[in-house]
Amino acid sequence: RLLSKPRVPKGELVHIFPYQNSLLKELGLRLPPGPSPKPIIGNALDMPKYFEWETYAKYAKQYGKHNNISSKESPFIFYLDVFGTPLVFLNSRRMVHELFERRSSNYSDRTTFPMVVDLMGFGWAMGFQRYGEWWRRHRRAMHNKFHPSAAEAYKSIQIKHTRDLLRRLHKAPEDFIKHIRHTAGAIIMEVVGYDIHIKSENDPYIHAAEEAMNAAGEAAAPGRFMVDMIPWMKYIPEWVPGASFKKQARIWRKYILDMADLPFEHVKAQMANGTAQPSFTSTHLERLAATNDAPADAEQVIKNTAAVIFAGGSDTTVKTLTTFVLAMVLFPDVQKKVQEELDAALGGVRLPEFEDMTALPYTIAAYKEAMRWHPLFPMGVAHAATQDDVIDGYFIPKGAIVFGNSWFLLREEADFGPDMEKFDPGRFMESGRRDPGQTGAFGYGRRVCPGRYMAENSLFIAVASILQNFDITPARDSSGKEVMPEYEWTSGFFSYVIA
């Protein structure tokens, strides 16, 4: 199953995959000099269940040393066999660039998701769709309204709701997460065209989106549900002992389908009676109505894309901002510096605008540092290989699920400077530093997050507005003493802070 002429590195094989041992002779390869690299992980049982990105990063370092790899970007690649499904983990920027960017036509597929798509009903979400024409149509519908200059159109919506956030924070600062969530939801709903429904923090659409996203977070982590490894299990009836995942999927499914259907139907009804505001959904639908030869499923593409924007666009921003708030508590000096910059630029007489960005490099660096310090998707979102491939002598079979270890990439000293655990926006003030948004925080290649321009705008205006007007400090106990928050990072598809 090997391609004709694999590229063979000069004595630099760092890790022989378990299955490669048997292929070495066939390839005419020899083991590199020095202690033989051992297979690190053999099967599903050895798979780290929690914070796997740290484990893989540790292996990468450990085996790099073991193999005397001097390069700053070791060609690290790990392989796991999970009941016959090959999982490949890329632990270097060079590898990620080579596969996801340069060979993107082969690494832009997704795997099947028996739990999330077949059972839970997430097939409408572009992020889970297989690479091909159906996905491309969704991606085009989104790109059309989210490329950098299209995202400009949303700035006034972002400003409006961020100002409202300041009022809410002023009134009840202790509910800051609730307010941030409300704001992110309000922005994305107005962009998509669902804004008419926001009546309270308990808005049913925001609630459905949160439930659905929490479900995705739980269910999409590799190895979380056996049915993803043994797909025929999806046919087991719900009453069979051990099939509780089916019941769980059924409960989640309602939220997931409602989330796509209900608000879309409502926008259509609003358009029919002339009360709809211009939005992603209404402008796409209007254009569709004016097209004579549109395919029959064109409306479904609009509905699906509106839903995925709604789904992907709020929780991601909320969780990144929550990480930022924690960082401000833990690193008060950074907070002071951002505030000094804001005061110098705005003179304390007006609120920040997007036009101020050029005068606020440290503020920009601060939100970028939040994406680097603790990326929301530490292992990105897995891509899949369409065809067999070989890289540096490693064979990657067709169908392999390929992860980029973004967490590790965002901790490369060569790219971001020293003291990786420190929240230090100052690192971006040095020349030659990489942008986290282009180093895995938004994923890779043709599947890179299409909402990234809008997301960065939301982060910037929120960070600038909040820190210009508030100090973020630890809470105080009854005697007035500051108490540092207890917090932990979740593990799974997303990793975010819970306090």
Ligand code: HEM
């Ligand atoms: C800080 C906020 C955000 C982060 C950290 C983030 C991160 C990501 C990542 C890591 C991926 C996977 C890329 C890959 O497969 O390599 C992704 C995909 C995606 N994101 Fe975002 N995202 C954010 C905000 C948003 C927003 C605001 C939207 C919508 C407006 C959005 C919509 C999507 C969609 C639709 C996909 C699927 C793309 C595809 O599979 O082709 N994201 N995002």
